[in-house]
Amino acid sequence: MKTALQELTQYWRLYLLTLVLGIGGSFQYGIQVSIMTSPAEHIQSFVNQTWLGRYEVPVGESTNTLIWSFIMSIFSLGGWAGAVHSGSLPVKHGRKKALLINNVVAIVAAVLMVLSRMAKSFEMILIGRFLYGYNVGLGLSVHLMYVGESSPKKLRGFLTLTCSIFIGLGKLVGQVVGIKELMGTDDMWPYVLAVSGLPAILQFLSLLWFPEAPRYLYIDKGDEDGCKKALQWLWQEDDLKLELEDMRKERESAQGEKAKTVLDVLRSRCVRWQLLALALPCAGVQFCGINALYFYAFDIFRESGIEEDKMRYLSIGIGATELITVTICAFVIDRAGRKKLMGFGYLMMGVVMSVLIVMLTIKDFYPWVPYFNIALIFSVICVYGLGPSGVSMCLPADLFLQAWRPSAYVVSGTINWLSLFLIGMLFPYIVDGLxxxxxxxxxxxxxxSAAFMLYFIPETKGKTMVEITEDFNKLNFKGMGTEIEKGDFVHATKF
Structure with missing residues (x-):
């Protein structure tokens, strides 16, 4: 038996690959989500000055608000475009080359941000935000594909969850970089917006030294020798019989099949329950209330008597809490399992937010209530990080066989980005009304979501792709006869 230290030493190249992948789309997503609050007033002032210089009249308040809203929301549209392309670029060019191309997009976006003030063009900020969104939308999906297809099953949950760790780290870095003591000033805001170009350059240079994803080489390209060399280099193992046998079975199950399209994923009965198990959590990342919580946090901080200039440090504390809990989740996911962490995570979030509703209703009656509400906010963040935030990242790699996986990432990315866009557009009106x-x-x-995950979805912990497919086929083909149930599990992907 190998000790934990021996395993850590053995897989150090795989961990290094995970680090290199994380500093791309995942880390940049976290930065872009959190960094825009700091230079907001400086960007709006720049828009006003640019408008005045062009038309010799100040920009109207409604026009300025519209331009700012578009700067914020176009990031989601770019993310959706990137997610859509995550179904074709990684299949045609491979996971590694797709990420190399993607890094060029982020570098171009960073250059546009730096030059926007010099060129007196807020349109360059709009284009840069769209390109950043595209970079993140594609990068998140390919990161998860690459890691999931390069990891042994015993580490698959832990390593795919690092995507959430890097998102949390990116949020924290974005909050720290944007404080006034560092780069949150009127002179520095173009450079704040260009920060994401640095990890893109670093990932581009680092990826050149790593092999293509082994499962992609074997299953998609039929390159068994290339796959074996990649696995030996990443895992530093010579005995790869079990892993290669698992890939062989998966390749045989999809023999003669082309990569599935998004329409195939949406229409095919043989992945119906996998699609449901993917869609609810992916939408839940946005619809579980975490954005509402961040929105209300500053109001609750004010009611507690916290000074305005100190609130940013509390928000950094929230970001640090999410990062710590997601990191803890990475270490327990392969023991606790995806189903329990996500199902009970949603349940606990629902319970704590129910208590928060009551406390917000009586906040004016007792002086201690605002402080209790701060504790409730941190509690929800902890539960979110330990369950839904991290586990949802593992699902496309866990639930879908190779032929279906790229389109599954398109579906999950589309759900995530459109949900984010809807929340951004509709949430202010919902808050005003309710x-x-x-x-x-x-x-x-x-x-x-908790009831659905706990009562209907099978656990995927420690199982091969074919075993997971067999479990889901019991749901997909339920009631269609024992012949199908017993004989066609592995080959159901051909239906």
Missing amino acids: GQFCFLIFVAYCIF
Whole structure:
């Protein structure tokens, strides 16, 4: 038996690959989500000055608000475009080359951000935000494909979950970089917006030294020798019989099949339950109420008597809490299992937010309530990091065979980015209409998702791709006769 230290030493190249992949789309997603709050007033002032210089009149308030909203929301549209291309670029060019191309997009975006003030063009910021969104949308999906297809099954959950760790780290770095003591000033805001170009350059240079994803080489390209060399280099193992046998079975199950399209994923009965198990959690990352919580956090901080200039440090504390809990999740996911962490995570989020609704209703009656509400916010962040935030990243790699996986990432990315766009556009109106009772919508979604995950979805922990497919086929083909149930599990992908 190998000790933990021996395993750590053995897989150090695989861990290094995971680090290199993480500093791309995942880390940059976290940065882009959190960094825009710091230079917001400086960018709006720049838009006003640019408008005044062009048209010799100040920009109208409604026009300025519209331009700012578009700067914020176009990131989601870019992310959707990147997610859509994650179904074709990694299949045609491979996971590694797709990421190399993707890094060039981020570098171009960073250059546009730096030059925007010099060129007196807020349109360059819009284009840069769209390109950043594209980079993140494609990078997140390919990161997960690459890691999932390069990892042994005993480490698959842990290593795919590092995507969430890097997102949390990116959020924290974005919050820290944007404080006034560092780069959150009127002179530095173009460079703040260009920060994501640095990890893109670093990933581009580092990836050149790593092999292509082994499962892609074997199953998609039929290159068994290339796959074996990649596995030996990454894992430093000579005995790869079990892994190669698992890939052989998966390749045989999809023999003669082309990569599936998004329409195939949406229409085919043989992945119907996998699609449901993917869609609810991916939408839940946005609809579980975490964005509402961040929105309400500053109001609750104010009610607690915290000074305005100190609130940013509390928000950094929230970001650090999410990062710590997602990291803990990475170490327990392969022991606790995806199903329990996600199902009970949604359940606990629903319960704590229900208590928060009550406390927000009586906040003016007792002086201690605002402080209790701060504790509730941190509690929800902890539960979110330990369950839904991290586990949802593992699902496409866990639930779908190779032929289906790229399109599954397109579906999950589309759901995630469109949900983010809808929340960004509609949430202010929901808050105006419902106040703190807006959390009731998220509570209902969390409870429903928890029930669905706990009662219907099989566990994927420690199972091969073919075994997971067999478990889901018992649901996909339920009631169609014992012949199908017993004989066609592996070959169901051909239906």
